[in-house]
């Protein structure tokens with residue numbers, strides 16, 4: 144019984160701001176189901192005694208000191224902006 | 240407000256941590272810089288950039304958690320909170336979800352009916368978003384033609400403090416915010432500068448019939464940054480919900496914004512899926528382990544908390560509740576007061592001069608205690624001069640005005656302007672003896688019973704002192720020397 148339906152894909156696409164035509168929806172439904180199938184295989188592993196982790200690297204407590212260093216010049220920062228006004232990034236109106 | 244209904248409030252307070260640089264990059268956190276001048280590839284979310292945690296942000300967040308009696312996690316991690324909004328350049332906010340920095344805790348508040356403990360649910364770290372400037376009619380969201388974005392604030396370190404729904408009125412919510420602000424300021428975690436948005440608050444509000452156990456449907460008031468507005472907004476929202484229920488309607492679960500000019504709230508037009516944040520662990524930031532040693536070291540580094548300090552002020556300095564409260568309202572003020580006491584100023588007089596005279600003048604000029612031209616040492620000296628009778632209280636106010644103007648030491652001002660009142664009996668005796676020796680006639684007359692000559696002799700002593708002798712003392716010593 145597949146877990147990923149076309150409805151799931153449409154919802155994910157909407158949340159990710161992606162436009163998808165029906166062909167793509169069908170294709171991604173299949174792809175995502177395959178990914179899950181692989182995960183189900185991983186689920187068969189016996190993980191008793193293995194601590195849960197949120198990170199794949201054996202690292203912890205990585206940090207830096209609270210020190211100010213120069214960043215980008217404003218012109219550099221705004222260089223990639225699609226539209227600029229009053230030294231700011233200008234974006235289309237937002238409907239909240 | 241209808242007495243049959245009970246108001247239930249929980250607050251989510253966002254506080255800016257007092258670091259020099261942002262939480263995941265080296266950009267400064269200064270307020271008021273020109274737009275987009277405190278940005279770098281990390282806080283702009285440019286591809287290929289990687290965040291690194293600012294240790295001081297973690298230290299301050301841990302300190303906040305412990306000051307709120309919250310339990311620090313042994314392991315904590317960051318998560319991505321995903322949503323699209325132009326103030327968020329990465330399209331996700333780095334926050335904490337299922338393993339927050341700390342759980343539990345409480346804050347004691349001065350509720351109208353007496354002290355009350357408000358439980359804390361959790362404390363977590365996150366980054367701030369940018370600032371949107373809306374253009375077009377009214378400047379309000381929705382009616383604006385386009386929006387401008389300034390990313391200077393993006394990545395400024397925040398903690399979010401979530402309370403349990405323990406608050407029962409707008410006044411209690413207000414008292415909670417005051418208590419929280421005092422704790423965070425006293426511990427150096429945040430300057431809590433409201434004008435600069437260092438402390439912002441979302442309020443979850445619901446109402447229910449008294450005695451009802453189940454919580455009513457809540458509405459969330461978003462992003463308020465003035466305690467006064469928060470109080471009015473909660474008040475308004477509770478009244479609105481009660482009216483809806485009385486009229487037989489149902490409260491809709493929604494986010495609302497407070498319009499401070501119109502004194503009313505209105506619903507935000509959010510899309511439903513905007514609340515599906517799809518949190519997942521931030522792969523670019525390794526987990527944090529907090530050992531017992533680190534936890535205890537942070538606990539040791541905590542200064543005296545305001546509640547304890549208020550108690551101590553009342554007991555050690557015999558101040559009343561009101562005065563202790565005024566002094567504790569900011570750490571700088573409490574420190575100023577204690578510096579004065581350390582300089583031997585009597586506590587009550589120090590408190591009066593500080594809170595009435597100095598604060599009065601500072602407030603009139605819109606300045607803060609940290610910008611005072613008068614130092615605690617100088618104000619203490621002035622108070623001591625009055626207490627010791629070197630100058631009168633009236634002259635004291637004159638000297639104080641001059642100190643505030645020039646920042647000079649009171650002794651200096653008194654000496655230069657010849658304002659000191661001679662009250663030293665030793666100095667006075669010498670002066671009296673000289674006057675008596677210079678006027679043997681009237682002296683003999685007095686001793687022979689012609690007591691009217693005393694007036695003449697007082698006049699001479701006053702003259703000799705340049706008008707600065709304490710007249711009462713002159714009389715007393717003259718009688719003593721003539722007797």
Ligand SMILES: [Zn+2]
Pocket residue numbers: 214261264265266277278279280281282283394
């Ligand atoms: Zn940056």
